[in-house]
Amino acid sequence: MNRRRFIAGVAGGLVALPAAGPAGLVAWAQAQTQAQTQPSTPAPPQSSARETGSLALFVPAGGGGGGGLERLAQAIDMSLREAGLVADPVTAYHPGNAAGGFVQFVDRERGRTDLLMVCGIGMAGVAVMQHLPVNLSDLTPIACLITENLVLAVSVDSPFRSLGDLLSAMRQQPEAVSFVGSSLGSTDHLLVGMLARHVGISGRLVGYHPYVGGVGAADAAARGAAVGVVGSLGDILPEVNVGRLRALAISSSQRLPGVAVPTFAEHGVDIRLANWRGVFAPPGIGADSQADLVRLMERMVAGPAWRAKLFQYNWQSSLRTGEDFARFVREESDRVRSQISALGLI
Helix, strand or coil: CCCEEEECCCCCCCCCCCCCHHHHHHHHHHHHHHHCCCCCCCCCCCCCHHHHCCCEEEECCCCCCCCHHHHHHHHHHHHHHHCCCCCCCEEEECCCCHHHHHHHHHHHCCCCCCEEEEEECHHHHHHHHCCCCCCHHHCEEEEEEEEEEEEEEEECCCCCCCHHHHHHHHHHCHHHCEEEECCCCCHHHHHHHHHHHHCCCCHHHCEEEECHHHCCHHHHHHCCCCCEEEEEHHHHHHHHHCCCEEEEEECCCCCCCCCCCCECHHHCCCCCCEEEEEEEECCCCCHHHHHHHHHHHHHHHCCHHHHHHHHHCCCEEEEEEHHHHHHHHHHHHHHHHHHHHHCCCC
């Protein structure tokens, strides 16, 4: 079949991905059943993608519901196929929250050289907000691939016709204004905190309800279950185009071509925030395997299939690899930790 996907995890656990083929899937399922009664042990190093032509992509949250990380995983899958770099990638999803998927990826997949986790800066905030024992620096950095802009939107029936209207309500009665978005500590959550700081209140005074992987957040706002939603342009724009949401502002430094959404700066609000995403390997894979995976991503982004995905989703190409990416991850993690504290979100 063109695309093999399976919902990953038993009792909230991370997948141990099969090597290939239907027989591998059966063996994997049987192993998962047995694993429930046995203590987990680190997976031994496996054959690298360069040797077997296999590669698995892991999405730590979303459960196959169509969120931004899943969209990126699908784009990587298709681009690798069309470029002839990997014959049959497998994509798996952790059915629980991002924190659980992240921790178990680090703990259980050490040494796997045929496995990449799709995540981004939002995971740094998740680690801080939820006091995780791991952070992005525990992973093996492979490549930062894209940057996404964030959009603040309300239901098309909302009484808030502009960003100014919404900010006035936050200033006067913050407890009555609630938002939905991705995980606690994500860039969606940070943007809400920045709005709170702009009107002079603590971020903890503003209601924020996280959705796993951001899946369902836009629909909740469209139904009136929250005053506003923050999400990536790729998540929000389809709902705007069908007339369910009204976009108030976008976090880019200037208006994007073909996107009729004003920037926060146009409203006099100094918010410029981007959500970068990429791929990481488990810890302990070794320098040679890391270099092989970096070269794989570099070859992928040079192809026409990947460039078409950038255009389709209004993504900005943000390729960083090697030590440059590792340094960037450390700096970004420190920045997010400081922002979360300064915005009063913890």
